[in-house]
């Protein structure tokens with residue numbers, strides 16, 4: 539009797555659980571990443587300066603060029619009678635796709651990107667995940683800037699046996715002394731993976747601070763990586779969006795000079811088309827030293843699927859072959875540059891004096907530090923009530939939640955220049971009002 543009773547009870551419990559699960563799993567028919575959340579960037583009543591993604595006025599040109607590129611690629615595939623586009627790809631990606639990426643970025647960086655150093659990915663997010671799962675001892679250490687790209691932090695935290703250590707960040711990049719102290723303190727010999735530790739960063743137009751690591755910092759980083767045997771992974775997703783200088787800054791990967799006597803290869807450049815073609819394209823690449831490429835090329839996660847994004851990389855190869863990508867990226871770049879310069883011009887003039895603003899030389903983001911005692915979350919609440927302007931508070935980017943609570947990040951990527959100018963003026967007025975309260 540008792541048994542039967544508990545069975546019924548259990549059955550009820552299980553069916554209740556199913557109801558809860560099906561409610562949780564209910565398809566909300568969302569259309570984009572920000573849909574259904576407080577920070578829906580398509581919500582017209584809110585001026586959302588939080589989102590690091592291009593807006594409709596830029597992305598609308600994609601349909602036409604992708605149609606042309608798709609026709610081009612499918613025709614080639616048919617003529618060769620091979621249907622290779624629909625086959626599992628070679629693990630690193632096809633030669634054609636890697637060749638086009640290498641050619642374009644060699645021109646942009648004015649420094650050679652070698653086809654054989656590349657592995658095609660579905661974007662920088664996947665690139666980072668693959669690196670963490672294959673190259674770093676899972677009982678090891680990940681060093682990150684004290685404020686860093688918040689979703690990379692979330693990805694790293696997913697590997698819960700890793701220890702995350704925040705490192706001080708200066709205006710010209712990571713604090714090398716602080717990093718060295720932490721490396722010295724935590725160094726251990728790994729027998730399981732290629733690296734005992736990794737430093738993750740965004741040296742070019744950093745997210746969220748917008749800073750560019752100086753040449754001295756980059757040289758220092760390479761020295762530390764070699765001395766302590768760590769991997770450095772750079773998200774290089776904003777590198778070609780330079781606004782002040784006459785050329786794209788040298789990427790950290792290029793500082794790790796192959797002709798040095800002590801060269802072994804310690805840097806990975808994690809690239810993406812998300813910011814320059816469109817995030818929905820989900821295409822990126824890793825540029826990495828030979829010893830690491832060997833490991834990744836033979837790892838299960840890449841081998842099992844063939845290339846990580848064979849179909850799309852084929853279409854994007856055609857986009858470059860036809861010269862369509864180059865023109866489109868130039869248009870994106872010009873729009874971002876105009877937006878950043880216009881927004882910063884207003885902020886520079888109209889921000890209260892007690893606030894600190896470092897004008898970024900490129901990328902998407904503007905980092906504002908409020909007066910020491912000022913709480914950015916409180917200001918966000920006020921700003922939403924008064925002006926319906928949204929931004930991301932600094933603590934979201936920090937390992938320790940009490941850090942950067944007086945900072946905030948604005949993004950120039952989504953809205954038009956006119957909207958951003960209006961937003962910047964209202965933001966400054968609102969901040970003045972908030973500070974007087």
Ligand SMILES: Cc1ncc(COP(=O)(O)O)c(C=O)c1O
Nearest residue numbers: 590661662663687745773810812
């Ligand atoms: C530093 C950084 N890395 C990676 C990403 C995401 O890149 P992807 O879309 O290629 O995964 C972003 C997007 O905001 C970013 O800012």
